[in-house]
Amino acid sequence: MMNAMTLPEIERARFNMVEQQIRPVGVFDANVTDALFKVQRELFVPSNFRNLAFADIEIPLQLGTVDTRQSMLSPKLEARLTQLLQLKHDNCVLEIGTGSGHQAALLAHLSRTVTSIEIDPRLASFAQQNLQKAQCKNVTVEIGDGNNGWGTAEYDAILVSGGVDKVSNALKYQLKLGGRMVVIVGQSPSMTAFLITRTTAASFETTSLFETVIKPLTGACGSRFKF
Numbered sequence: 001m002m003n004a005m006t007l008p009e010i011e012r013a014r015f016n017m018v019e020q021q022i023r024p025v026g027v028f029d030a031n032v033t034d035a036l037f038k039v040q041r042e043l044f045v046p047s048n049f050r051n052l053a054f055a056d057i058e059i060p061l062q063l064g065t066v067d068t069r070q071s072m073l074s075p076k077l078e079a080r081l082t083q084l085l086q087l088k089h090d091n092c093v094l095e096i097g098t099g100s101g102h103q104a105a106l107l108a109h110l111s112r113t114v115t116s117i118e119i120d121p122r123l124a125s126f127a128q129q130n131l132q133k134a135q136c137k138n139v140t141v142e143i144g145d146g147n148n149g150w151g152t153a154e155y156d157a158i159l160v161s162g163g164v165d166k167v168s169n170a171l172k173y174q175l176k177l178g179g180r181m182v183v184i185v186g187q188s189p190s191m192t193a194f195l196i197t198r199t200t201a202a203s204f205e206t207t208s209l210f211e212t213v214i215k216p217l218t219g220a221c222g223s224r225f226k227f
Contacts, residue, residue: 010042013053013054014036014037014041014054015037016054017036017041017054017056017075018033018036018037021056021074021075021076022036022075022076022079025076025079025080026080027076027079027080027083029083031087031110032079032082032083032106032110033079034109035082035106035109035110036075036079036106038109039102039105039106039109039134039136040134041053041054041075041102042054043130043133043134044072044100044101044102044105044127044130044134045059045072045100046059046060046061046062046063046100046126048062049062054075056074056075056076057074058071058072058073058074058214058215059071059072061099061100061123061126063122063123063126066122068120068122068123069215070099070120070123070162070215070218071099071215072099072100072102073099073103073161073214077212077214078102078103078106079106080193080210081103081159081161081182081193082103082106082107082110084180084182084193084195084209085107085157085159085180085182086157086180087107087110087111087156087157088110088111088156089110089111089112090111090112091110091111091112091155091156091157092111092112092113092114092115092153092155092156092157093107093108093111093113093114093115093155093156093157093158093159094114094115094116094117094146094150094153094155094157094158094159094171094174095107095114095115095116095117095158095159095160095161096116096117096146096147096150096158096159096160096161096162096171096217097116097117097118097119097146097160097161097162097217097218098116098117098118098123098124098127098141098161099118099123099127099161100123100126100127100130101116101126101127101128101130101131101134101136101139101141102130103159103161104116104127104131104136104139104141105130105131105134105136105139107139107157107159108136108138108139109136111138111156111157112138113138113139113140114138114139114140115139115140115142115150115153115155116139116140116141116142117141117142117143117144117145117146117150118141118142118143118144119143119144119145119146119218119219120218121143124141124142124143127141128141145219146171147164147168147217147219148168148170148171149168149170149171149173149174150174153174154174154175154176154179155174155175155176155179156175156176156178156179156180157175157179157180157181157182158171158174158175158179158180158181158182158183159181159182159183160181160182160183160184160217161217162184162214162215162216162217162218163184163185163186163187163188163191163213163214163215163216163217164183164184164185164216164217165185165186165187165216166185167181167183167185167194167196172196172198172204175196175197175198175204176198177198177199177200177201178197178198178199179197179198180195180196180197181195181196181197182194182195182196182209183196184212184214187216188213189213190211191211191212191213191214192208192209192210192211192212193208193209193210193211193212194206194207194208194209195207195209
């Protein structure tokens with residue numbers, strides 16, 4: 001169990017995660033790998049799955065006896081999504097779907113502020129506790145449905161942390177000029193990660209990146225996906 005591992009064993013497991021899972025999928029950005037070493041993933045994993053903190057799997061977000069039906073993304077997918085946003089330290093980031101808070105913590109390590117929206121109050125509370133344990137002070141977790149945008153602010157980067165059937169126009173227009181959104185569109189078993197960049201006030205450039213499968217964002221699916 002993770003609780004029985006010594007600190008050197010935990011750090012060895014973290015090193016192996018980066019070298020054996022994350023670099024092989026093309027994550028070489030030194031800032032991203034630095035975040036993976038400094039953000040303690042094990043602090044964000046439900047206690048009954050802590051021994052799997054560094055495994056190449058999605059980890060169920062089961063809180064005690066409550067199954068939220070959501071999961072932590074695999075380490076390599078979290079890393080790929082983070083790298084694709086090309087974050088700078090003065091960036092303001094919006095995340096839709098907080099989950100355990102680990103993805104938000106990675107984003108926060110690379111940016112000025114992160115606003116993360118979680119529709120499930122139980123997960124929002126869990127994430128807030130985890131972020132506090134990790135001493136991550138530049139993430140704000142808010143409870144609500146961010147599928148169709150959140151507030152009126154514009155962001156340098158937006159990450160949608162669950163699968164969607166279509167990309168919300170409201171979210172696209174929350175990108176600043178030059179801002180980037182990473183979103184996974186489709187339904188299992190056919191899902192694709194896209195990078196959307198706002199190029200002018202009214203136009204966007206969309207790039208298809210890679211095929212993957214993740215759980216749908218709560219409340220986001222049910223209609224045919226489109227841009």
